[in-house]
Amino acid sequence: MxxxxxxxxxxxxxxxxxxxxxxxxxxxxxxxxxxxxxxxxxxxxxxxxxxxxxxxxxxxxxxxxxxxxxxxxxxxxxxNKTIKEAIFEQMNNDGTLLFGTPHRHEIEMAHRIQSLYPSMKKLRYTNSGTEATLLALRLAKAYTQKDGLAKFEGHYHGGYDEVLVSVNPSLNQAGPKEEPYSVLESKGMASSHTQKTVILPFNDLENCEKILRKKQKDIGALIIEPLQGGFIRAEQPFIEGLRKLTKELGIVFIFDEVKTGFRVALGGAQELYGIEPDLTALGKVIGGGFPVGIVGGLDDIMDLSAPRQSADVFDPSQSQKSDAADVLFHSGTYNGHPTILAAGLATMDVLTKxxxxxxxxxxxxxxxxxxxxxxxxxxxxxxxxxxxxxxxxxxxxxxxxxxxxxxxxxxxxxxxxxxxxxxxxxxxxxxxxxxxxxxxxxxxxxxxxxxxxxxxxx
Ligand SMILES: Cc1ncc(COP(=O)(O)O)c(C=O)c1O
Missing domain, CATH: 3.90.1150.10 (Aspartate Aminotransferase, domain 1)
Incomplete structure (x- = not known):
């Protein structure tokens, strides 16, 4: 009662x-x-x-x-009815849930994404937003040949060690506002992440610049939620300043638009700010309720994952080569899942209207x-x-x-x-x-x- x-x-x-x-x-x-x-x-x-x-x-x-x-x-x-119909249509027309090979939905989705996110010149599919940021960071580090990264205090990019730093730190541990400490967010994490993952203060260009200049030799990637938590806007001069600075310092600038993609504008935060990042991670909305992620960006960076450049870990002749790791590894049984892409395409059809x-x-x-x-x-x-x-x-x-x-x-x-x-x-x-x-x-x-x-x- x-x-x-x-x-x-x-x-x-x-x-x-x-x-x-x-x-x-x-x-x-x-x-x-x-x-x-x-x-x-x-x-x-x-x-x-x-x-x-x-x-x-x-x-x-x-x-x-x-x-x-x-x-x-x-x-x-x-x-949603349109999504449900698209899923059944895909299953009935294609006769399967999963090809395990290239297929037409991958190309169709790529074109649709590029029409809204022109910065994503080439792209790859993953199974979650977490995997998307993980791949974006690997690409950035391979491209710059620098294995540290910078992220912002209070920003979330998935649950793996490299980025699970200072997402929700207690203010007792977080250090000075101008140069926050790197605080580990989980038991079981290697303490080296307090060194490898540099934490920046959001919306404070002056102090970001100081930190990034000081550590530029080590930092290959700067990843940002372009609206913190999906809702706190980056000030326009701040985000423009970061774009300029990352170019100057040879740091790959990654927009994690897993939350903001389609939601803050159809073309995401990059449309809102009129800024093109080097790499973008998408997820959530574009799966229409299914697990999905997409990573895309500059040709030069994305092409590092092209397997024809060399062999990869799945190539049986690889073990006879001297330079085992000269290709950037990216794989996944379910990447580009046809049913999920069908749900995503239906989602885009509805959202366009x-x-x-x-x-x-x-x-x-x-x-x-x-x-x-x-x-x-x-x-x-x-x-x-x-x-x-x-x-x-x-x-x-x-x-x-x-x-x-x-x-x-x-x-x-x-x-x-x-x-x-x-x-x-x-x-x-x-x-x-x-x-x-x-x-x-x-x-x-x-x-x-x-x-x-x-x-x-x-
Ligand atoms: C900005 C951002 N990046 C990455 C992720 C991780 O995505 P997922 O939960 O699909 O792995 C999330 C999830 O909330 C997110 O909000």
């Missing part, structure tokens, strides 16, 4: 009893009951049963408007939320571009980096997020909001009404 005096956590627990039972059982077979740590949150994750369009339905029978959308991947919402509606609706939601928080005298900024934004509880005029975000009222934000779930609004606590073609004015109205009830109850 729910009473008026219950706090948010108690209400939440009451409403998600079956999820709790499920999680208890799941914990006996999976560490923490989850198969990706990001899916865990306190007091317990919600276990979903079904989904449709903009909605999720949990095992307790609750309905939610989904703003998480699988961490932004589902830009057409759940179970409908993405502007998603951007407009997102703006409307941002404006209405900003107005609502103002009327309730709660300091809030809706920070973001295109179809992604985040709710940052702060008095600051602008949020420019990780440390400023950490100084916002995260405690209150978490409280609001949990309360919102009991009102049928879903995003993982503290996560950003993403919209889809399945969201409409009706969902915006419901969302604003739910927010109003939650803010009144605080």
């Amino acid at each position: 729910i009473t008026d005096t219950m706090d948010g956590d108690q209400l939440y627990k009451n409403q998600t009893r079956h999820s709790q039972l499920f999680m208890e059982k799941a914990s006996t077979v999976m560490p923490g009951g989850v198969t990706a740590n990001i899916k865990y949150f306190q007091p317990n994750p919600i276990v979903m049963q079904k989904a449709n369009g903009a909605y999720l339905y949990d095992v307790d029978g609750n309905e939610y408007i989904d703003y998480l959308l699988s961490y932004g991947a589902l830009m057409l919402g759940h179970g 409908e993405s502007s509606n998603v951007f407009e609706l997102t703006n409307e939601l941002k404006e209405q939320l900003t107005h609502l928080f103002k009327t309730k005298s709660i300091a809030m900024k809706a920070v973001g571009e295109g179809s992604i934004f985040n709710i940052v509880l702060t008095n600051k005029k602008k949020i420019l980096d990780y440390r400023e975000l950490q100084s916002s009222d995260l405690y209150m934000r978490r409280k609001i997020d949990l309360r919102l779930m009991t009102e049928g609004i879903y995003t993982k606590p503290l996560n950003r909001y993403s919209l889809s073609t399945a969201h409409t004015e009706k969902e915006v109205e419901k969302t604003i009404a739910a927010f109003e009830r939650v803010l009144d109850g605080l």
Whole structure:
């Protein structure tokens, strides 16, 4: 039974009893009951049963408007008809799920990507965003013959050792703002990554320049989330300055557009800023709900992975050659999966027609939320571009980096997020909001009404 005096956590627990039972059982077979740590949150994750369009339905029978959308991947919402048809058509026409050889969908997708991302002169497919940034970094290091990399504090590029540094460091360990320390984010990582991975302060060109000049001999790649966390914009002079500086210092500039691709603009952050990186990593949206990644960029760099240059690890005659590693290795059983590319092409078809509606609706939601928080005298900024934004509880005029975000009222934000779930609004606590073609004015109205009830109850 729910009473008026219950706090948010108690209400939440009451409403998600079956999820709790499920999680208890799941914990006996999976560490923490989850198969990706990001899916865990306190007091317990919600276990979903079904989904449709903009909605999720949990095992307790609750309905939610989904703003998480699988961490932004589902830009057409759940179970989109065009995607479903494309998948079946691919399977029926091609007669298989997987060729294990080159096939036509790979070329078709490459042309479509290049029409939106002209900087991606040549490209390769991978199975995830993580693999895409991994390949981009290997290409950059091979090209420059420098094996260190630089990344920004608070930026995420996947879960492998090289980039799992200072993604979410505690401010006690993070060092000075002007020259942040490299903080390892996981047990089991080699301590050498505190040397090999140099951490830069986002939106601070002067200090980035100092660090990059000092370490230019070692740094082959600079990888950036061009909007931090998908929502904090790089200032235009900052990103232009980095473009110029990396060219001068012989560092490959990589845009990790796994979150921002298609979402901040159809052509990603590079379209928004009018800047061409040397390499780009894409993922999420372009899989239409399937796992995917794409790496593309300058011919000279991408061609390092062309196998005809030499033999690779799979060549039986390789062991007789003296220079075993003179080709850049890239492979994967499922790379360029036909069904996934069919889902991606269908996604692009829909987005070409409908993405502007998603951007407009997102703006409307941002404006209405900003107005609502103002009327309730709660300091809030809706920070973001295109179809992604985040709710940052702060008095600051602008949020420019990780440390400023950490100084916002995260405690209150978490409280609001949990309360919102009991009102049928879903995003993982503290996560950003993403919209889809399945969201409409009706969902915006419901969302604003739910927010109003939650803010009144605080
Ligand atoms: C910017 C960025 N890069 C890389 C990744 C890793 O992608 P995936 O989860 O597909 O491996 C993510 C995932 O959230 C991301 O947001």
